[in-house]
Amino acid sequence: MRVPAQPPVVDSVVGSAAELHRRARAAASDHGPGAAIRLLQRGLSLLGPVAADRPDRLEIRVRILVSLAAAEAEITSPEDGFARLDEAERTRLRLPGGEVRRELGFIVVLQRALVMMRVGRLDESLALYNTVIPRLVAETHEHSLLLTRTLVNRAWLQLQKTNPDGAHRDLVDALDLAVEHGHRMLEGKIRHNLGDHAQLLGDIPEALRHYEQAASIFVTEGPGSLPLVRLDQAKALLTAGLAEEAARHLDEAIPELRGNGAVHVVAEAEVARAGAAILEGDHVLAKRLATSARRSFLRRGNGRWAEIAELTRLRADAMKMLADREKRPSAKLPGRLADLAGRLAGLGLRDEAGAARMFAVRLLIRRDETVAAEELLALVSKPRQTTPIDHRMQLRLCRAELAVASHRPRSALAQARAGLAELGQIRDRMGGLDLVCGTAAHGEELGKLALTLVLKKARRSGAGAKSLFAWLERTRAQVYRYEPLPVIEDPALARHINEMRHVRGTIQARRLSGEPVGKLEERYDRLQQEATRLGWYTSQWGRPRPVSAPDEVVERLGDRVLVSLMGYRDTLYAVVVDRGRFRLVKLGPLAEIIETARQLHADLDALAPDNLPAPLVEVVTGSARRRADKLDKLISASLAKTLENRELIIVPIGPLYALPWGALPSLQGHPVSIAPSATAWVTAWGRRNSGPVLLAGGPGVPGSVGEVRNLRTVYPNARLVDGKDATSDTVLSALDGSGMAHLVAHGAHEPANALFSRLELVDGPLYAHETARLAKPPERVVLAACELAMSHIRPGEEALGFAGTLLASGSRTVIGAIARVGDKAAAEAMADLHLRLASGTAPALALAEATAADPLRRPFLCLGAG
Numbered sequence: 001m002r003v004p005a006q007p008p009v010v011d012s013v014v015g016s017a018a019e020l021h022r023r024a025r026a027a028a029s030d031h032g033p034g035a036a037i038r039l040l041q042r043g044l045s046l047l048g049p050v051a052a053d054r055p056d057r058l059e060i061r062v063r064i065l066v067s068l069a070a071a072e073a074e075i076t077s078p079e080d081g082f083a084r085l086d087e088a089e090r091t092r093l094r095l096p097g098g099e100v101r102r103e104l105g106f107i108v109v110l111q112r113a114l115v116m117m118r119v120g121r122l123d124e125s126l127a128l129y130n131t132v133i134p135r136l137v138a139e140t141h142e143h144s145l146l147l148t149r150t151l152v153n154r155a156w157l158q159l160q161k162t163n164p165d166g167a168h169r170d171l172v173d174a175l176d177l178a179v180e181h182g183h184r185m186l187e188g189k190i191r192h193n194l195g196d197h198a199q200l201l202g203d204i205p206e207a208l209r210h211y212e213q214a215a216s217i218f219v220t221e222g223p224g225s226l227p228l229v230r231l232d233q234a235k236a237l238l239t240a241g242l243a244e245e246a247a248r249h250l251d252e253a254i255p256e257l258r259g260n261g262a263v264h265v266v267a268e269a270e271v272a273r274a275g276a277a278i279l280e281g282d283h284v285l286a287k288r289l290a291t292s293a294r295r296s297f298l299r300r301g302n303g304r305w306a307e308i309a310e311l312t313r314l315r316a317d318a319m320k321m322l323a324d325r326e327k328r329p330s331a332k333l334p335g336r337l338a339d340l341a342g343r344l345a346g347l348g349l350r351d352e353a354g355a356a357r358m359f360a361v362r363l364l365i366r367r368d369e370t371v372a373a374e375e376l377l378a379l380v381s382k383p384r385q386t387t388p389i390d391h392r393m394q395l396r397l398c399r400a401e402l403a404v405a406s407h408r409p410r411s412a413l414a415q416a417r418a419g420l421a422e423l424g425q426i427r428d429r430m431g432g433l434d435l436v437c438g439t440a441a442h443g444e445e446l447g448k449l450a451l452t453l454v455l456k457k458a459r460r461s462g463a464g465a466k467s468l469f470a471w472l473e474r475t476r477a478q479v480y481r482y483e484p485l486p487v488i489e490d491p492a493l494a495r496h497i498n499e500m501r502h503v504r505g506t507i508q509a510r511r512l513s514g515e516p517v518g519k520l521e522e523r524y525d526r527l528q529q530e531a532t533r534l535g536w537y538t539s540q541w542g543r544p545r546p547v548s549a550p551d552e553v554v555e556r557l558g559d560r561v562l563v564s565l566m567g568y569r570d571t572l573y574a575v576v577v578d579r580g581r582f583r584l585v586k587l588g589p590l591a592e593i594i595e596t597a598r599q600l601h602a603d604l605d606a607l608a609p610d611n612l613p614a615p616l617v618e619v620v621t622g623s624a625r626r627r628a629d630k631l632d633k634l635i636s637a638s639l640a641k642t643l644e645n646r647e648l649i650i651v652p653i654g655p656l657y658a659l660p661w662g663a664l665p666s667l668q669g670h671p672v673s674i675a676p677s678a679t680a681w682v683t684a685w686g687r688r689n690s691g692p693v694l695l696a697g698g699p700g701v702p703g704s705v706g707e708v709r710n711l712r713t714v715y716p717n718a719r720l721v722d723g724k725d726a727t728s729d730t731v732l733s734a735l736d737g738s739g740m741a742h743l744v745a746h747g748a749h750e751p752a753n754a755l756f757s758r759l760e761l762v763d764g765p766l767y768a769h770e771t772a773r774l775a776k777p778p779e780r781v782v783l784a785a786c787e788l789a790m791s792h793i794r795p796g797e798e799a800l801g802f803a804g805t806l807l808a809s810g811s812r813t814v815i816g817a818i819a820r821v822g823d824k825a826a827a828e829a830m831a832d833l834h835l836r837l838a839s840g841t842a843p844a845l846a847l848a849e850a851t852a853a854d855p856l857r858r859p860f861l862c863l864g865a866g
Helices: 012-029 033-047 053-074 078-093 099-118 123-136 144-160 162-179 185-202 205-223 223-239 245-257 263-279 283-299 303-323 332-346 350-366 370-377 388-405 409-428 433-461 465-475 491-513 516-536 550-556 590-606 614-640 679-685 705-713 728-735 801-807 823-838 843-849
Strands: 483-484 542-543 562-566 572-576 581-589 648-653 672-674 693-697 720-721 740-745 758-761 764-767 780-783 793-794 798-800 813-817 860-864
Touching: 012 053, 012 764, 033 053, 053 078, 053 672, 053 801, 078 099, 078 205, 099 123, 099 144, 123 144, 144 162, 144 185, 162 185, 185 205, 185 223, 205 409, 205 433, 223 245, 245 728, 263 283, 263 303, 283 303, 283 483, 303 332, 303 350, 303 614, 332 350, 332 370, 332 572, 332 813, 350 370, 350 823, 370 388, 388 409, 388 433, 409 433, 409 465, 409 542, 433 465, 433 581, 433 801, 465 550, 465 572, 465 581, 465 672, 465 679, 483 550, 483 562, 491 516, 550 572, 550 823, 562 679, 572 590, 572 614, 581 590, 581 614, 590 614, 614 740, 648 679, 672 843, 693 705, 693 728, 705 740, 705 823, 728 740, 728 758, 728 764, 740 823, 780 801, 801 813, 801 860, 823 843, 843 860
Parallel strands: 562 648, 648 672, 672 860, 693 720, 693 740, 740 780, 780 813
Antiparallel strands: 483 542, 562 572, 572 581, 758 764, 793 798, 813 860
């Protein structure tokens, strides 16, 4: 009788230790190294102080020690990690020969390379990778997963060493292996690294595309690496000059990273967040974050990253000193920056060393130590392909400031001209409207320096106003030079926007019924953030047009007058272009003008509601008139003397975009158009679209249906969209190709995310973001809704909002309100306006005549070409 075979004896200790190891690896991939250490130590305790010479126990002990090495290097110190790896190798050598021992040999060496990489010993790490990878390639069939992971790690190392070609080769090979073998989480990590690669080369839209692809994988497969993706997205946004957006990303990611115990990554995120704070001018926060990060890196023995954090900390100090023009910078800080530059160069951090030297150079120039500044600037290496744009602009700025200090203004202007041209080339590669706008932040100081030089010459000699005008055009509202590319519909973005619309509609319905909406608002905010991320690379913006030359502007103006405003220190100036002449006019005190304009805006908001008590109307009207009179004396009275009945085009500065110019006595009833730049006006002036008229009325506006239907008597052939038919899809479709569109609906300006300013329709909002998809935007748009002519102003006077997006997308003229408007006042103004438009009156004059009867309660502006 045959004795049945007995099943193999399963070592319960090995099984339990293996389970603890599995859970620890999951915790580590979730960026919880502290939890991983606890689980791994339990596994070692279970196996005993010295594993028996059974191969299964020795194998699991080696694997636990290897994982523990990475976690302890992350949490405690690199030395602890290397000690664990030494112990793992001694244990491995006790295994009998064979495949297991051989594979574990690869794993121990590769983990040592990984720990070296994380603590900044990059050359040693690369040498180990280069030794092991060829052996793995020769045995790809047996070690495909290990090879894929190793290629990813070496690619990350290549990026750290700024070897983008080598990194890209490794990443492409790794991605092919991951897709072929179905390693989905690993595919996400590879796409994440492809984003890092694109960011290193300055291709921000491509980087953001890869990051979002990686994020979508991590959301589906497990969110462990999602905070890391958000960290690198934030770094890309900083490169694009979008400090606010980067700060929001990091403020979400840092608490999650801190909760998971990822000390090193938290410190990296703090450095990035400090960079965002510097761009926003919050030097105190930047210094606090950089100091915290530096302490964390020093505790972990990562001198490389500690020096990067120190650079960020000293950069915050330098920017604070440079911002205070009344004080001479300290003598110590330039020396500390120069010393730091030497240490950074010794670590192979070429660009960071250059940045430290350039901040020291700027401080030395401010201290009138030009010889020392020249000597230090000579040590800054020439930019490479991978040098970030902010470093390139800083180098141009240093050269320009040194030229000014050496009394070589022409050389300074040449550096500014070349720098802004270089920045323009970077801007041309950007994707969505947000990125195109944000890039201006990096050229802001360079542009101000050039404007200051030319303004001083114009003030001193009375000449140079034409040159100043040309420089103003080079430095402001560049986004309006770009002609949108043909629309590429993105299904994911469309789904997000549709869900946002649905959630917004639900919020409004529940508010009306008194139900809580907190969770819905959180969901809406998350969707908006996700849609914004998608828009960075799915809504391409391209085909730049040249800046309009002064003579071209003169030719297009004809008999019109153009006034381009600029602030310099405490004074508002204007360059007036009138019948071929350029002259500089000193207006009034800048801070007083801005504050009075803000107060007037608040008065108009208070005056807006219908049926206000008469005594309140009288008080608020009196206050608004006094402020309008004051602004008239400070700004427009001197400009209006030579206007006669000619149209005035105003290019404002940011704080004056929301000024109701028609309420100022000298301009009451006078045709005024507001343009982001003279170039934007010239571009808009040349647009024509002879399509049909659209009349659309949204819900919840008293008399809206009657208003749009009454306009049918003015436009008998117009397309009417109102009532239940006024959905976002219907209105958006009807806008495409129309010649003139009148939209009456509630609206909201979103200053924190201007592309999601909205017009409320039957099924929810129509967003500014969506109007950028129009193939043929309407030539003229009238927004009979509150605040939709408002703009969020970014560096470089880049104005974004509902009206601004329409203008950037190709509309010629947009008429909208820059404050709250009562329903009755709006309806009366619109009726007057359209009677004049239909009779052939130009939009700026038609609006001036329609608002002249009650300019304080009809705060509409004509934007674009009037």
